Amino acid sequence: MKPTVYIETTIPSYYCDERPALAADIARTREWWDQERSEYECYISTIVLDELNEGTFPTQSACLALVKDLLLLAVIQEVADIAAVYQVRRPMPKPPVRDALHLALASYCRMEYLLTWNCRHLANARKAQHLEKLNTQMGLSVPRLVTPDLLRRLEEYS
Secondary structure (H helix, E strand, O other): OOOEEEEOOHHHHHHHOOOHHHHHHHHHHHHHHHHHHHHOEEEEEHHHHHHHHOOOOOOHHHHHHHHOOOEEEOOOHHHHHHHHHHHHOOOOOOOOOHHHHHHHHHHHOOOOEEEOOOOOOOOOHHHHHHHHHHHHHHOOOOOEEEOOOOOOOOOOOO
């Protein structure tokens, strides 16, 4: 069985981005998406679709097209309750609630990885320590919070 990955909104956003300041992260995102993604069972959520559908931006249709065939997770009440605990117990900011919902959904659905470029609120080592304690107390799994840089193929050594 393939490892499971919850793909947060920043991943398709970076894939479709063209800003020179983000060139290295964009290149790694595209490399992971095009060459390594097939090694994982990949999921998005209704939250990702909501964020990508919000407002208008130049790469919006490309972002939506990129994720259209991924497995879709819905937010249920238990996930919303977990997100509320994250906000009260402070590993996640309040508001907005969406980062907390991404994390709650990945935890509730027992994802092995949450893939993101959001290093302030999600892929943050100090938050991961707090999350591990909270999720253990709530009987939840703890997804690894990673960027595409951290989710690389194993290198074979001879």
